[in-house]
Amino acid sequence: LRERLAAINECFADNHTLTRPPRSVATGNGQEHPCRHYEPEEVVDYLCRDVAIVEPASGLQKKLKLDRPLVVKLGFDPTAPDLHLGHAVVLRKLREFQDLGHHVNIIIGDFTAAIGDPTGRNTARPPLSKEQIEKNAETYLQQLGTVLDLEKVQITRNSEWYSKMSFADTLRLLGQATLSQLLSRRDFSDRYERGLPVHMHEMVYPLMQGNDSVNISADIELGGTDQLFNNLVGRGLQENGGHEGQVVICMPILVGLDGSEKMSKSKNNHVGLQDAPEEMYGKLMSIPDACLPQYIELAMADDPAVKQELLREFTDGPRGRMELKMAMAYDVVRQYHGSNAAQQASDHFDRTIRNRAHLEKDYQVVNVSQIHGEVDMPLLYEAVASLRGCSRNEARKFITGGGARVNGQTEKDPFYQLEPRNQESVFLQLGKRQHFRIESP
């Protein structure tokens, strides 16, 4: 198994470049952009291969045919400066545009951050001082640097135009949207229909974001699928002003470590881009198996061949999911910290899992044949029923209730196939106090 993992790892070069243009071209200097050497159709296929939504569908090709560096916009809210792997999904797409010679323009929403929540009810959005905003923006840029080429990024603060905006301008901006357009945003209509307050200033925010696009003449706006509505507003405002609307590209949303909710710092289900290698590796090893394909697709570096192999293994392969997870975790850590750090994190994980078991004074060594008279590793529920001396049904309930940990991780699938870690033992913890080491004969 170690060799297989090493083979997979070798597929990745040891550098921080996350994305590659369709063929290996040196990226241009911003004036000369390499995408001119390809047919726009080829570039579109390349850029869209892992994208969730392009609106309008033919828009990207049309923009690329303009044969000039495009302005690619990403908005950032400086109240939440901690970037995680969910953000990285979008940032890596931005990097692809950057590598193709296009201009990335990051809008820092400093204006609204300085206001905070004007109703004062949302304590998570206090008004931030100029200093706090600048500090957050700096932290943010530093993290961006783990994915983007910062020297080629243009940073724009939207206070540049909003601090000068008159009330008359505001009414003219608001006049460009109707109530039903804004209520087509599900977040608003859901809350309205459920009787929860939607404050009027909130309905201005999509228009502000859209107006940012007008101000920087964005050709493309990137975001997660949850930004589709806001980013289409920008397209509409540009068209109202007699300009061609931006193309909206939405990336899939990465699920958090809990496997159920969108990755976010407030849910504490995130892997920060600046997490230490060992922390990053450990968090990634804790995801539910069911999320592994998504992490392979969205968090791993961009090598379609490797991803495809791992996904095939996940569905049909003879190997356990633990080792696929290790390959994924290794690659993610490698992207942000390099190969050496990734290897050390992997080793550290092995050691601590093993050590944890060794430190337990009362772990009990069990030979696999004691469990079900065979030399193959049992399914989890078989082991639990045998070790706890209970019925299979009770064992199933115990497992789905979260009582069993396999090699340090909670495993809720009763049919989970136990397999020895590094061809040695399976460490099985039942409840708080029962520790077993199941060994092959």
Next chain:
Amino acid sequence: LRERLAAINECFADNHTLTRPPRSVATGNGQEHPCRHYEPEEVVDYLCRDVAIVEPASGLQKKLKLDRPLVVKLGFDPTAPDLHLGHAVVLRKLREFQDLGHHVNIIIGDFTAAIGDPTGRNTARPPLSKEQIEKNAETYLQQLGTVLDLEKVQITRNSEWYSKMSFADTLRLLGQATLSQLLSRRDFSDRYERGLPVHMHEMVYPLMQGNDSVNISADIELGGTDQLFNNLVGRGLQENGGHEGQVVICMPILVGLDGSEKMSKSKNNHVGLQDAPEEMYGKLMSIPDACLPQYIELAMADDPAVKQELLREFTDGPRGRMELKMAMAYDVVRQYHGSNAAQQASDHFDRTIRNRAHLEKDYQVVNVSQIHGEVDMPLLYEAVASLRGCSRNEARKFITGGGARVNGQTEKDPFYQLEPRNQESVFLQLGKRQHFRIESP
């Protein structure tokens, strides 16, 4: 009948004062206000006798107990400077406050008038120049002078604060209202539900009007019942700011000359406050009978005894509605042009109606007995059936289709009781060319 009318008219003094404080007190100089000589309860009864809504119900009394001149606000939109009898219903209530020594503050909405309709779709609201707005405001003030004591009116332009309002202030203002609060305004929810556009800037207007109240620290806001929502928004904003909210007083809406829609210049169903006496009188004589009680209550000068007598006559009295209408028309013209002008307008109306009939070369004199063999005047459909030689059902359709004019006015009620004008003749026009003068024997 002429004598009865003269007797009614004598009830009114020949002056332009439309309202009177509860007892005949000289009005104060603004510092010394006469209402202090009455119990607040008495003043409340007096001020509320013809009011549609006071919100909150106990609010007016509480404000009057403050024992200082109150700030009474009325907003004015300088895109539509022509005032009519509908506005006068509210203005006369303002005058009552003024006569009691309170401070009238007229807000001129010059800020929004200068913007016009930001969507550019409503051609009735083009952006107005400063000059046009000032000209409209001047015209408006001149018309206000027919009802209010202009020397004691404070004029405020809301550009005073809105021209200085920052975008941040705007967001803070908007944060004070929720979508569902604004959608409780029927105009918005109706349009939204019917799929008609509600532009977002429109939803800001109620907040702007409300914010005007905050800026002038209004104690009371007057308006028609159609302003209830907007004026309650002002109350809410004042309370949000930690102040006592204004009391909202709404006057009934006067129906237009067509008897169906609210009086408005755009519907061309209005009597302008500066219409010439004869025009005013003629227009008032053209209202459908069914509206007469409303005009007696809302357009006539404030003498409850006279009004009550006329209303009793309308319901039970032996006299025709034409003469009650003349009494009403006389009194309204008298308010804005004086007794002499009112008398002249009345005479002119008589002459022209009569002359119009005389000028017709082909009018046919018919004795009432020719119609139905009796000396009493017939119902309209009886006359039409007889004079056109058609069935009663055909006559009914002809009348409800608008084919019959009685004494110069279209009459659509087949059961209308004809009665001789000034005890002489009934002039009946059927279609465009048939003119009859029906005479009593």
